[in-house]
Amino acid sequence: MEDLVIKLVLAGIMFFGVLNLAGLHTWIERKQSAVMQDRIGANRADILGFTVLGLFHPIADAVKMFTKEDIVPEGADRVLHTLAPFFSVFFALVAFAGIPFGDHVVWGDRVIDLQVAKLDAALLYIFAMLSLGVYGVILAGFASRNNYALLGGLRATAQMISYEIALGIAIIGVILVYGTLDLQELVRGQGTYLAGGWIPLWGIVVQPVAFFVFLTAALAETKRVPFDLPEGESEIIGYFVEYSGMKFGMFFLADFLETILVACLTTTLFFGGWQVPYLMPDGFHFPWGATIPLSQWTYVLLGVASFSVKVLAFCWLFMQIRWTLPRFRYDQLMRLGWLGLFPISVVNVFVTALVLTFF
Amino acid sequence: MAANVKVMRRPELTFWEKTYLPQILSGLKITSAHFFRNLFLHAAHSVGLLKHIPAAVTFQYPEILRPLAMRFRGRHRLTVRDEGTPRCVGCMLCETVCPAKCITIVAGEHPDPNVEKYPVRFDIDLGVCVYCGYCVEVCPEDAIRMDTGIVDIAAYSRGAMQLDIHELMNPKLRKPLTEQNCTLKFPHECRLTPGHVKGDWNQVYGDTQSAPK
Numbered sequence: 001m002e003d004l005v006i007k008l009v010l011a012g013i014m015f016f017g018v019l020n021l022a023g024l025h026t027w028i029e030r031k032q033s034a035v036m037q038d039r040i041g042a043n044r045a046d047i048l049g050f051t052v053l054g055l056f057h058p059i060a061d062a063v064k065m066f067t068k069e070d071i072v073p074e075g076a077d078r079v080l081h082t083l084a085p086f087f088s089v090f091f092a093l094v095a096f097a098g099i100p101f102g103d104h105v106v107w108g109d110r111v112i113d114l115q116v117a118k119l120d121a122a123l124l125y126i127f128a129m130l131s132l133g134v135y136g137v138i139l140a141g142f143a144s145r146n147n148y149a150l151l152g153g154l155r156a157t158a159q160m161i162s163y164e165i166a167l168g169i170a171i172i173g174v175i176l177v178y179g180t181l182d183l184q185e186l187v188r189g190q191g192t193y194l195a196g197g198w199i200p201l202w203g204i205v206v207q208p209v210a211f212f213v214f215l216t217a218a219l220a221e222t223k224r225v226p227f228d229l230p231e232g233e234s235e236i237i238g239y240f241v242e243y244s245g246m247k248f249g250m251f252f253l254a255d256f257l258e259t260i261l262v263a264c265l266t267t268t269l270f271f272g273g274w275q276v277p278y279l280m281p282d283g284f285h286f287p288w289g290a291t292i293p294l295s296q297w298t299y300v301l302l303g304v305a306s307f308s309v310k311v312l313a314f315c316w317l318f319m320q321i322r323w324t325l326p327r328f329r330y331d332q333l334m335r336l337g338w339l340g341l342f343p344i345s346v347v348n349v350f351v352t353a354l355v356l357t358f359f
Numbered sequence: 360m361a362a363n364v365k366v367m368r369r370p371e372l373t374f375w376e377k378t379y380l381p382q383i384l385s386g387l388k389i390t391s392a393h394f395f396r397n398l399f400l401h402a403a404h405s406v407g408l409l410k411h412i413p414a415a416v417t418f419q420y421p422e423i424l425r426p427l428a429m430r431f432r433g434r435h436r437l438t439v440r441d442e443g444t445p446r447c448v449g450c451m452l453c454e455t456v457c458p459a460k461c462i463t464i465v466a467g468e469h470p471d472p473n474v475e476k477y478p479v480r481f482d483i484d485l486g487v488c489v490y491c492g493y494c495v496e497v498c499p500e501d502a503i504r505m506d507t508g509i510v511d512i513a514a515y516s517r518g519a520m521q522l523d524i525h526e527l528m529n530p531k532l533r534k535p536l537t538e539q540n541c542t543l544k545f546p547h548e549c550r551l552t553p554g555h556v557k558g559d560w561n562q563v564y565g566d567t568q569s570a571p572k
Binding site for chain 2: 032034035036037038039040212320321323324325340
């Protein structure tokens, strides 16, 4: 019973953070692009005269989405058409269960890992959920009974399957180095130090090539610019062309959720997850000899804060990339995936394996 | 092949360029530089510092208007004599030259024999107007100008786009107008009180005896 309550609380914290961040992403997207492009951005929605930097726009968006007419095209498969956006959001949301967002807390005689589902193969679980997310997309394209939507769905499927391979092989290097599929253990493994304790042994230090391959492939998985061929809002119209109202909003939400998930994964795999440099469970141990003792709760909270900051930084980076680069052409996309990232990731796995075997 | 044809070969990309990374990074450098510069300026503006350096090139439109060019052609106005009558002498040149035929003038007799005529009615249908400015060019009396700087000419109906002499002589008037908006003293076909000709030259010149002969 108590276990259930603890898990529910953990899930609640994760959901609260993730869903709010996803909602805020609509605001971040508008404001960040505006600031980059010397504009102001959405700033008109107000409650009683207060605009608060346009922060009420996500609320206005939600109200708009919920009150808009929900259109199911004639001849469409009603069940699948309704189910598709739920699939997209569901698989994007459940994947977060595997992300560790803090070290364990010792509470009485209990050791609580700050991870919703403590799975031995959390990494495989997350990738399985990411892969299942493609069902929402293909179903949306298929059930709309619109040829353009179907083409968009097929483009999305081809793209996601192609990049999943590079994505999966890129992380094999990380798994080889840390020797675990358990993300919590993987993050703990990144708490050791190189070069006399100066450089933390984060994934980016030992697997820089894998990091770039993973980042590129993961961006492609999120289906956002420069890999937004499935959607192509402005001209080639994608799989959700026949969706309106909150169903469309759910695809939008799934997009943002995937962006956050990818930011969480990048943080966990390559940037030490909740690790703070030089922070041990009993406080800071700097390589020049100084120490700052900290209580357990401070340590855990610092870890959660560190994880959040890193995730936010990656969200910022992804948004910056999204508003900087133009879209790939489809042949360029496939060439980059199959002839660029795939061989590089395979070579990376081989080199990593050789180095680990002989040194 | 002719001798003066120069064949331009597509430049070969180096390996480093083929990875796209340098261009992506330089692009990110530009956008990030703008982002952090503007973020810093927005933050400074919010506490009242560095207000003279703008953080955005946009204008917050309804509150702040963009500066207009001197020759910008906006909503029309009729220029006014000292005593409050229009300078227009009802010569019909603007109505004649108007390519969109959006001007309607009904001329009346002016008590001053040097003036001869004046507009009893002067309407411009802005829904038809093409803002060419010919009416301004052609006017011999400098009686019509397009220098009000009013750019937000929009309405929910075609009727609301039609300006009459009240709005042309007083650009500050906005629809909907009521009878109280009529401040014109000379006789005119007042469309605010349908069908009536309102006003009297006595109200302009005191009484007919002192009116210019």
